Amino acid sequence: MRRQLTHDKSFEGKSGMTFNVQTESSSGDSCLEEEERDLTFYLKTKAEQPFKYYLCFDVEATCISGGGFDYMNEIIEFPILLVDSKSFDIVDVFHSYVKPSKNPILSDFCKELTGIPQSTIDVSPIFPVMLDQFQEFLHRHKLFYENSCAFITDGPWDIRDFITKQCSISKIARPTYFSLPWVDIRTLYSEFYNHGKCNIVRMLATYGLQFEGHEHSGIDDAKNLVRIAKKMWEDGAIFKTNSYLQLSIHRSRRRRRGRGCNKVI
Numbered sequence: 001m002r003r004q005l006t007h008d009k010s011f012e013g014k015s016g017m018t019f020n021v022q023t024e025s026s027s028g029d030s031c032l033e034e035e036e037r038d039l040t041f042y043l044k045t046k047a048e049q050p051f052k053y054y055l056c057f058d059v060e061a062t063c064i065s066g067g068g069f070d071y072m073n074e075i076i077e078f079p080i081l082l083v084d085s086k087s088f089d090i091v092d093v094f095h096s097y098v099k100p101s102k103n104p105i106l107s108d109f110c111k112e113l114t115g116i117p118q119s120t121i122d123v124s125p126i127f128p129v130m131l132d133q134f135q136e137f138l139h140r141h142k143l144f145y146e147n148s149c150a151f152i153t154d155g156p157w158d159i160r161d162f163i164t165k166q167c168s169i170s171k172i173a174r175p176t177y178f179s180l181p182w183v184d185i186r187t188l189y190s191e192f193y194n195h196g197k198c199n200i201v202r203m204l205a206t207y208g209l210q211f212e213g214h215e216h217s218g219i220d221d222a223k224n225l226v227r228i229a230k231k232m233w234e235d236g237a238i239f240k241t242n243s244y245l246q247l248s249i250h251r252s253r254r255r256r257r258g259r260g261c262n263k264v265i
């Protein structure tokens with residue numbers, strides 16, 4: 001039977017959210033029946049992902065009340081959750097706090113926002129030392145060479161802005177893996193469900209879930225990102241990379257000339 005590509009269709013996933021999927025249909029009287037078979041197959045089959053692993057990532061950084069885009073944020077928390085793309089389960093965790101080198105004293109605003117006490121920061125490694133430890137973690141899992149993987153973040157800010165600022169402050173070369181395309185889950189979610197872009201709390205709410213832990217704690221933000229990713233995976237989302245450093249910087253500069261940046265760490 002001749003098959004032809006049709007327009008995107010919307011279906012309801014396990015999460016109760018509707019999502020878009022491009023289907024094929026046949027010409028002729030059995031079109032509807034065949035589309036139903038396609039849908040049944042789709043919902044029972046988890047989509048194969050383009051990467052073996054994903055690294056869910058959400059940094060926290062120094063900040064002050066009213067500090068804008070040009071404030072030189074320094075990373076103070078660096079959590080990475082390693083997720084197996086066959087199950088979207090967490091298989092390992094790298095988590096370190098980081099001592100800022102320029103402004104090692106956290107503002108009251110920053111401590112309250114992130115829940116990170118000064119005493120924790122005082123005994124933490126500086127960024128280059130922490131990065132060496134993280135690279136040992138990558139090596140242990142053979143990531144970015146034998147095992148394909150990509151970062152998942154909420155928006156462009158963590159990799160585009162915070163890593164860029166921190167490498168400049170630490171006077172180190174940007175690691176290659178932070179120049180690779182990554183998955184911006186906020187954009188992926190918006191396109192997959194045909195829904196406006198929203199933050200972690202609002203994405204969770206669409207599944208009837210509440211944020212677990214302390215908002216703006218990096219490790220808790222990252223864990224909640226995994227919960228969203230798993231829901232999307234159950235609904236059949238494909239986690240292709242959708243953010244690129246150069247394109248992202250270009251868009252950011254254009255936006256700064258307009259409305260400005262609304263990043264919340």
Ligand SMILES: [Mg+2]
Pocket residue numbers: 058059060216217218221264265
């Ligand atoms: Mg955060």
